[in-house]
Amino acid sequence: MQDPGNLEFSADEMRAMGDAVLRRVVDHLATIESQPVRGDTDAAGLCRALREPAPEHGTALEPLLDALFDEWIPRSFNTASPGYLAYIPSGGVYPGALAELIGAGVNRYTGVWLTAPALVQLEANALDWLRDWMQFPPTTRGLFTTGGSTANFTAIVCARERKLGTRLRDGTLYLSSETHHSVAKSARLAGILPDRVRTIPVDAQFRMQVDRLEAAIEADRAAGLVPFMVVASAGTTNTGAVDPLPQITAVAQRQGLWCHVDGAYGASFHLCPELRPLLAGLPHADSLTLDPHKGLFLPYGTGALLVADGEALRAAHSLTASYMPESQGEEFYDPHQYGPDLSRNFRGLPLWLTVKLYGAARLRAALAGKRALALDAARRVAALPNVVMDAPPQLSLFAFHLEWPGSTRAGQDAATRALLEQVTRRGKVMLTGCHAGGRFLARVCVLSFRTHRTHIDTCVEHIAEAAEALTAG
Ligand SMILES: Cc1ncc(COP(=O)(O)O)c(C=O)c1O
Known part of the structure; x- marks a missing residue:
């Protein structure tokens, strides 16, 4: 009879489990572009349902991976997405995961x-x-x-x-x-x-x-x-x-x-x-x-x-x-x-x-590239009607607000906040804001290695459309 306290897996079992995990991770990363940048995090009910006592007996790996990758991971901010321009992005390079x-x-x-x-x-x-x-x-x-x-x-x-x-x-x-x-x-x-x-x-x-x-x-x-x-x-x-x-x-x-x-x-x-x-x-x-x-x-x-x-x-x-x-x-x-x-x-x-x-050269090129993208985005956003650039990029982050003739401070704050919500709701780009200098600002931070020109184009386009809608009339 097998010792119930034996926690070992055979080499073949370990390989199979590793393959299953790696397949999920790689599939996830290979499709990251098409996944919503801001998952549905309205999940209080789900979290309550997830509470459970420690299981007395083990479960197979596959159903756990199914739940993780199909149900739980998607219900999060997609901080690995190329469109994640919120807070300070991270990204998560693959060698880091391997390490x-x-x-x-x-x-x-x-x-x-x-x-x-x-x-x-x-x-x-x-x-x-x-x-x-x-x-x-x-x-x-x-x-x-x-x-x-x-x-x-x-x-x-x-x-x-x-x-x-x-x-x-x-x-x-x-x-x-x-x-x-x-x-x-x-x-x-x-x-x-x-x-x-x-x-x-x-x-x-x-x-x-x-x-x-x-x-x-x-x-x-x-x-x-x-x-x-x-x-x-x-x-x-x-x-x-x-x-x-x-x-x-x-x-x-x-x-x-x-x-x-x-x-x-x-x-x-x-x-x-x-x-x-x-x-x-x-x-x-x-x-x-x-x-x-x-x-x-x-x-x-x-x-x-x-x-x-x-x-x-x-x-x-x-x-x-x-x-x-x-x-x-x-x-x-x-x-x-x-x-x-x-x-x-x-x-x-x-x-x-x-x-x-x-190699350091590629990391340097990536960093310089993110800054160049931020400069480009800031230039294009600043040129939009009714946008005031409060903080041009010193590095790769800029902040701005909406302001139009006859608008009040409260109206500007509300419209700037609404811009973030509208842009983010479209699912391609996620932005967040902050309070600084006595007003509410929208901010764009380019730092993920996955963010490239096409994502910046989408970002600028979605900001432009939201700004126009929110300041019309
Ligand atoms: C300027 C600055 N300092 C400190 C921190 C905290 O870093 P961590 O979240 O890694 O603890 C952050 C996080 O965004 C930050 O932007």
């Missing part, structure tokens, strides 16, 4: 150098590539995280440890009114309470006002507090604004603050030498968040942090115990000494495999 399979399949222990030295070295290589592309100094150490939010969190922890010591309650942190909310959340998680977080206003281009930043730092210092960190954005989520990084890093240096740049959306454009002037000052930050699952097209689950003084990252995390292997010293990167995780997935493999398979 996830390999990592989980071989299930090696990459939290500790000694247990998988060559694999950890690949991860260290991928971090070094990020460091080189961002032109960070040789002293840099990095960390792959689950996303931009956790990278921002880790940066705040480093700054707190370096700059505040025991004066945690006195430390003040500076961000702008356009900073991603993960920064304020991370500050709270790191013990910096909301009454010590200062929100600096932005200028007409939605960029942090540097004179207001310096004034706020000086006021806090005069009040006996300890200004310790400023967080600048290299591409805000709302409008894609790049804060004045050279001036902010200079203020930080002058005032003795840690300058972190949140480049979750925009930093990857620094790969392209011709675009580096748009991100001038970025290499002089103390730390930088990148989000390869956005700007390097990877599937969700890969963020990254670079810290120029790598010793600060190590000092914040390094701790050991008698059951742990001896530290490897300086030469080899030991992930658990640089981040909060011990056991973890092979987090660097998706980026490593993606860069190895495509």
Whole structure:
């Protein structure tokens, strides 16, 4: 009789199961263009019906795949679609998916150098590539995280440890009114309470006002507090604004603050030498968040942090115990000494495999291509009647609103919101909006590797038709 506790599959069974899964994934990707960009997510009833106790006995794989691919996956925002121009797109390149399979399949222990030295070295290589592309100094150490939010969190922890010591309650942190909310959340998680977080206003281009930043730092210092960190954005989520990084890093240096740049959306454009002037000052930050699952097209689950003084990252995390292997010293990167995780997935493999398979040149070309598409779309949208371009693309994101003679602010906001709904309802292009500068804006962000000229043509056409209908008369 077979042991009921035997969880093994035979090699043939594993192959058959793998083939079945891969067939579904590849079919899904091969037809992504024809799938609606915004699935029906009005699914509260479905979600209630899905609740179930853990099954006592197993089910065959095929019916589970049927349900996943035919019923549940389609009921989501199609973030892998070429028409997904909402929020900050991701895409999810196929090598990234393969890397996830390999990592989980071989299930090696990459939290500790000694247990998988060559694999950890690949991860260290991928971090070094990020460091080189961002032109960070040789002293840099990095960390792959689950996303931009956790990278921002880790940066705040480093700054707190370096700059505040025991004066945690006195430390003040500076961000702008356009900073991603993960920064304020991370500050709270790191013990910096909301009454010590200062929100600096932005200028007409939605960029942090540097004179207001310096004034706020000086006021806090005069009040006996300890200004310790400023967080600048290299591409805000709302409008894609790049804060004045050279001036902010200079203020930080002058005032003795840690300058972190949140480049979750925009930093990857620094790969392209011709675009580096748009991100001038970025290499002089103390730390930088990148989000390869956005700007390097990877599937969700890969963020990254670079810290120029790598010793600060190590000092914040390094701790050991008698059951742990001896530290490897300086030469080899030991992930658990640089981040909060011990056991973890092979987090660097998706980026490593993606860069190895495509080569950096293709990634650079893709990034430059997305920006060119955004510039083209913005030029054509700005030329439409009754469209006001509030934020032309600094990188690959722009924001606009509808306005016509005799319209009120409330009417403009409502029409702009209706434009997003009308465009998205047509199923080819998904857009989202934001509140910025006291009004509601529609935004277009081109970052998926699947977005090409035909999709931009459709986007512009659908915006034009909705704008005309909504502002007529
Ligand atoms: C500028 C910025 N920072 C941080 C984040 C958070 O990144 P993640 O969703 O990977 O945690 C985002 C997400 O869109 C972002 O746009």
